[in-house]
Amino acid sequence: MPRGSKAKYTEKQKRKAEHIEESYEAKGVPKEEAEARAWATVNKQSGGGERAGGSGQRTSAGEKQAARKSSARRAVATRRGLPRPDQKMNAMSKSELMEHARKRNIPGRSRMRKDELIEALREPA
Structure with missing residues (x-):
């Protein structure tokens, strides 16, 4: 049985884990092992449950513009x-x-x- 609460996972992640688990069980893997593998796969693909804070870091418009400009220069040089x-x-x-x-x-x-x-x-x- 996988450890921890699954409350922070999205419905899509839960469906995906269930589908993966069914796939493993169809191949003959024991139920507990199949469930553990399924959640490990979902964690690897999506980084785990929903994150607090939502949209990530805030970057100022000036920082974004400077990053794009330097990125473009590196691309041209390459x-x-x-x-x-x-x-x-x-x-x-x-x-x-x-x-x-x-x-x-x-x-x-x-x-x-x-x-x-x-x-x-x-x-x-």
Whole structure:
């Protein structure tokens, strides 16, 4: 038998657990084990019962705008094949460097050693 009250679960979560439990029982799993597995599955998928407070954290409009702007800049840099600003090229693997070089279409990249790739990637595009 699963532990704890199920009062904080939504009706949808309860139906889902019941359906999963029936499925396990049809496969021959004992009722108590099936119920425990069903609730474990519901918890894994939805994070448990309803949360107090409802809609989560409040983020100011300015913070949201700044986050979107920096996210857009990172996305553009990624498409150009530039490493993230917080990622050091020396710490990257050769295959990661090769991927960045491929995105930037650097000629001769397949014959370059790691240090040569780093040097080529540091040059402006």
